[in-house]
Amino acid sequence: VLNEGDVAALEHLAEILIRDKLGAKHESGYYNQCFAKGFAALYGVPFATTFSSGSAALEAALFACDVGPHDEVIVDPFLKYAPLAAVRRRAVPVFADVLPETLVLSPEAVARAVTPRTKAVIVTALFGQPVTAAPYRTVLGGAPVRLVADCAQALLAERAGSLAGPDFDVATFSFQESKHLSTGEGGMLITPDRAIFERAVELKDFGWRPGRADAEVTEGWMYRMAEPLAAIGTARLRSANALVTRHREIAAAMTEVVADCEVLRVVGAFESGHACWTWAAEILNEAARAHLAVLFRGEDRLQVGYCRAGLNYERPLFGSYPASDPALATQIERATCSVAKDITPRLVHVRIDARRDLASHLSDMHRLRNALAGV
Numbered sequence: 001v002l003n004e005g006d007v008a009a010l011e012h013l014a015e016i017l018i019r020d021k022l023g024a025k026h027e028s029g030y031y032n033q034c035f036a037k038g039f040a041a042l043y044g045v046p047f048a049t050t051f052s053s054g055s056a057a058l059e060a061a062l063f064a065c066d067v068g069p070h071d072e073v074i075v076d077p078f079l080k081y082a083p084l085a086a087v088r089r090r091a092v093p094v095f096a097d098v099l100p101e102t103l104v105l106s107p108e109a110v111a112r113a114v115t116p117r118t119k120a121v122i123v124t125a126l127f128g129q130p131v132t133a134a135p136y137r138t139v140l141g142g143a144p145v146r147l148v149a150d151c152a153q154a155l156l157a158e159r160a161g162s163l164a165g166p167d168f169d170v171a172t173f174s175f176q177e178s179k180h181l182s183t184g185e186g187g188m189l190i191t192p193d194r195a196i197f198e199r200a201v202e203l204k205d206f207g208w209r210p211g212r213a214d215a216e217v218t219e220g221w222m223y224r225m226a227e228p229l230a231a232i233g234t235a236r237l238r239s240a241n242a243l244v245t246r247h248r249e250i251a252a253a254m255t256e257v258v259a260d261c262e263v264l265r266v267v268g269a270f271e272s273g274h275a276c277w278t279w280a281a282e283i284l285n286e287a288a289r290a291h292l293a294v295l296f297r298g299e300d301r302l303q304v305g306y307c308r309a310g311l312n313y314e315r316p317l318f319g320s321y322p323a324s325d326p327a328l329a330t331q332i333e334r335a336t337c338s339v340a341k342d343i344t345p346r347l348v349h350v351r352i353d354a355r356r357d358l359a360s361h362l363s364d365m366h367r368l369r370n371a372l373a374g375v
């Protein structure tokens with residue numbers, strides 16, 4: 001069933017096809033501008049710009065923070081996106097451990113990982129956790145280190161009435177298919193800082209900057225979003241609050257099904273501002289973990305052991321990284337990250353998809369509950 005946003009998207013798409021203006025070179029795309037302006041307004045920031053993916057936006061964030069060869073970027077070890085963004089800037093990703101309650105980068109671990117070569121810290125808002133910049137700024141104590149929030153899984157996450165993202169130097173989002181708001185593929189970068197914004201636009205458009213001659217262009221890739229995707233984003237932005245609210249309602253109902261399962265601890269506890277991109281819990285008992293891991297082997301929606309992709313069973317921490325980059329391989333070898341290593345095989349996470357009905361989510365949770373009853 002098409003919602004209000006999708007009907008608007010169809011109208012926009014028809015109009016784009018009639019005008020035959022599908023590209024967005026040199027910030028010329030009408031819908032790219034609409035999507036970015038709408039997103040900036042939603043987040044109360046002066047600057048936003050679209051990207052072809054969340055990964056491209058994250059790389060542009062590092063580029064705009066002047067991260068380059070041999071600089072160090074502190075990241076958590078769960079997901080590959082932040083370390084790979086550093087690798088693409090030819091920088092060194094340095095892994096620091098996470099907090100056991102939320103699985104978000106630990107400020108104390110960041111403090112231990114900082115060196116004179118640290119240029120940026122990427123805080124990933126895992127599963128939709130509302131992250132804030134203040135604890136990291138405190139431990140950095142005025143060091144010239146940029147704070148980047150990867151909010152790909154955390155659309156409209158908030159803490160104490162403040163959205164997660166705008167208090168960082170720069171924050172990025174993804175509109176890939178599984179995310180709250182999908183344009184198929186796509187990304188967004190927001191920042192309060194004009195210089196960061198202008199640099200990010202340069203990276204996405206072959207180094208283009210208004211008024212600058214081609215001969216002066218230094219660096220840039222092709223990370224632009226096409227107009228039809230920006231039109232879908234513009235239209236769906238109207239439903240952003242409703243989409244996130246739906247994720248929250250589904251997550252609350254899912255938690256209720258396993259509320260009396262003492263071997264599960266819900267990660268992040270889904271406080272009201274959590275964006276609930278996915279439902280996740282720590283399995284506290286080894287027999288239960290082993291049982292669930294066998295039972296849910298190869299499943300897509302209900303997985304044990306994060307982060308594993310569809311068919312791989314119990315992928316270890318760092319299991320989804322390409323081994324090809326020597327700097328990355330060395331850092332993986334050096335990483336201690338005992339909290340993340342310990343919890344990875346004991347994480348069960350269950351997909352939330354606002355397009356599916358509540359009953360199918362609850363049936364996943366009943367399977368989980370029944371499986372635990374049998375241990």
Ligand SMILES: Cc1ncc(COP(=O)(O)O)c(C=O)c1O
Pocket residue numbers: 053054055056058079081082124125150151152153174175176185186187
């Ligand atoms: C936390 C996180 N960061 C970055 C990305 C990359 O986004 P994209 O797939 O749009 O490149 C994703 C997922 O796709 C993600 O979950």
